[in-house]
Amino acid sequence: MEQVKVLLNDDEIPRQWYNIQADLPKPMNPPLHPGTGKPVKAEDLAPVFPMNLIEQEVSQERWLTIPDEVLEKYLLWRPTPLCRARNFEKLLNAPVKIYYKNEGYSPAGSHKPNTAIPQAYYNKVFGIKRLATETGAGQWGSALAMACKMFDLECRVYMVRVSYEQKPYRRMMMNTWGAECIPSPSTMTAAGRQVLAEHPDSPGSLGIAISEAIEDAVTHEGSRYSLGSVLNHVLLHQTIIGLEAKQQMDKIGVYPDVVIGCAGGGSNFAGIALPFVRDKIYGKKVNIIGAEPSSCPTMTRGPFAYDFGDIAKMTPLLPMYTLGHDFVPAPIHAGGLRYHGMAPIVSHLVKEGLMEARAYHQLETFESGVKWARSEGFIPAPETNHAIAAVIDEAIRAREEGKEKVILFDWSGHGLVDLASYESYLSGKLEAYELPEEEILRAIKATEGFPRP
Ligand SMILES: Cc1ncc(COP(=O)(O)O)c(C=O)c1O
Secondary structure (H helix, E strand, O other): OOOOEEOOOHHHOOOEEEOHHHHOOOOOOOOEOOOOOOEOOHHHHOOOOOHHHHHHHHOOOOEEEOOHHHHHHHOOOOOOOEEEOHHHHHHHOOOEEEEEEEHHHOOOOEOOHHHHHHHHHHHHHOOOOEEEEEEOOOHHHHHHHHHHHHOOOEEEEEEEHHHHHHOHHHHHHHHHOOOEEEEEOOOOOHHHHHHHHHOOOOOOOHHHHHHHHHHHHHHOOOEEEOOOOOOHHHHHHHHHHHHHHHHHHHHOOOOOOEEEEEOOOOHHHHHHHHHHHHHHHOOOOOEEEEEEEOOOOHHHHOOEEEEEOOOOOOOOEEEEEOOOOOOOOOOOOOHHHOOOOOOHHHHHHHHOOOOEEEEEOHHHHHHHHHHHHHHHOOOEOHHHHHHHHHHHHHHHHHHHHOOOEEEEEEEOEEOOOOHHHHHHHHOOOOOOOOOOHHHHHHHHHHOOOOOOO
16 A cells, blocks of 8 residues: 555654754845844844744754743644645646645644744743734634643734634634734724724735734733744744655655745745755755745745835835835735735745745636645645645646656645635636736835845
8 A cells, every 4th residue: 555644753753943044055134224224133123022032033053952842732733744645646647746744734724833832932931921913814813822822821913804804713713712813904003093094994914914913012011022924933933844844755765856835924835945945055956936826926026125024114124025015915815825025034045046936826726726625635725725736837847848756845724714715716706816017016116215135
């Protein structure tokens, strides 16, 4: 019988996260203080994040030890299985072996708890009592709600309004784990009130929700802010995905030709890919592809520039591919991919040619996700469908080129709380949307006054 799942025992779980900073052939541009235009200092970030996470953010050490308290929580669902998608392979009829890391297996249903758990832990150890955050699709908010409860912290989540309305069950999950969930833009913060004054019907965006959550954290005693993607320490925590995947592939003696992940802020893509990028830096041949929505084509059409991470300009200036910090993406169903920027690490690696990006339309991603569900059974999150679309693309290329290929991808989450979006797709209500060229030109203009990386 052919092996379909490769499992690791609990005692084989990785004990360290991998930090790509130590292996970068060319160092990254630093984040800049918007006031001085100089690199930000650790103290500048102290009102927003606890110092132990700031240390991880700037660390150049290759391996960072995972604390026992975090490992203990990881073991509730990790190591996650590496599965071979035999039925999907048959459907595609291409000379490919497809392996996927099932991150939908976590209690919150996605990869997000991989960083929510350590972030809650480090805040707790630092003496913080309460976290504020934003969420797009609700996956991050629910993951942090769960993690905060596990480490006895209060939690408030600003949820992008369009997702709040489309996905009531995510809010209920957050409430079940004891967190407060507020639709953003809200009247609770000056940033939210300003947006509502100009656009009373604003669908919200991650950029707006981030502004609200940061403002909330810095104006409440004993509070800090927590971000579910983009930053270096978040990507660091997510490397557990790729480290496990490497161990699992080693066990069966295979190595991927292609590694794929969907990319919103870049965390699950980086999580699966960074350990393989390291191999690539040292000479291995492997293609690494991030799949983004064509309605929010940060890497494929945005400029590489210094820009803010949020609409109210509360974050440092980050060197990244961006559509402009005031960009409000169309309300497509993959809420977790509606972010104007991209993780500086991923942006840097794309710029250096160590990773590449492709964009997919909403309709083709749902078509891909439905094919997956009808062959492999598991119903993917709308974000994950972008990765599946890229897998299909690669399989078709392999068939056309007559080349055998091993594809590894991150199955970043399940879609059981996103069934309303499947209903829209299946009933023909979902629309194709292409970002007009004027929007891209506007995005480039929005970053014109900032320093160039
Ligand atoms: C299931 C799932 N996949 C992917 C993403 C995109 O985030 P990131 O690019 O940080 O992995 C999200 C974000 O909410 C998500 O919920």
